[in-house]
Amino acid sequence: MDLTGHDDPYMRSESDVLSPLLTGLRHKSDRKWRGEYHTPASVTDLLAAMTVDKDFAQPGMSFREPALGSGSMFRSVAQRLRDLGLSTHDFHWYGNDIDSLSAGCAAVNAIVWDLGPRCLIGCADSLAPDDDYAQTRAEAKEAFEQRDRYMDTASTIVAHRRAFALLDQLMPSNGTTAA
Known part of the structure; x- marks a missing residue:
């Protein structure tokens, strides 16, 4: 260190x-x-x-x-x-x-x-x-594309969780529907 x-x-x-x-x-x-x-x-x-x-x-x-x-x-x-x-x-x-x-x-x-x-x-x-570094560039491109797919999936999961959290706030906790 x-x-x-x-x-x-x-x-x-x-x-x-x-x-x-x-x-x-x-x-x-x-x-x-x-x-x-x-x-x-x-x-x-x-x-x-x-x-x-x-x-x-x-x-x-x-x-x-x-x-x-x-x-x-x-x-x-x-x-x-x-x-x-x-x-x-x-x-x-x-x-x-x-x-x-x-x-x-x-x-x-x-x-x-x-x-x-x-x-x-x-x-x-x-x-x-x-x-001419073709394999290195191809592997990097594939890795970045995979990272982007994972980030898109993670963003979608976060958006869904936020939406569910908002729905939970709108719904009363006693099980009755809001008027």
Whole structure:
């Protein structure tokens, strides 16, 4: 909580606590077999500092990471944007990882680091020639549609309960009808 519990997203984004946890949960031979090599924060911070400047970073642009891991590159870019006085919410973030646990860690980190509402994290092989984040977008669309259906159902239930409550107020409690 000392590293991720701060109110300020900049302070919460100073480190990636899930990357070492993720690599620590797997045996070395398993990481090698998977080709799982997490880029150190010092490297991603350097890359972000070298490539992201005021002329490059324009609100509305997209950042894409085809082998996302736990999202370290996104963390560094977000910090760089904040250093430049820009909001992470003004950008689109697309990230995939072929490993579901890594994608899950990246999704949690996207929330902790406050990347904003235009962030899509998926579990897919975005290096496949025909993917181009299509699976991630399709899953997100389906999830949002399902959320909207649930919200519509919940709103209907609330409206019915309110209507019944109003009817109860109109009806006398002794069982006789109102005149």
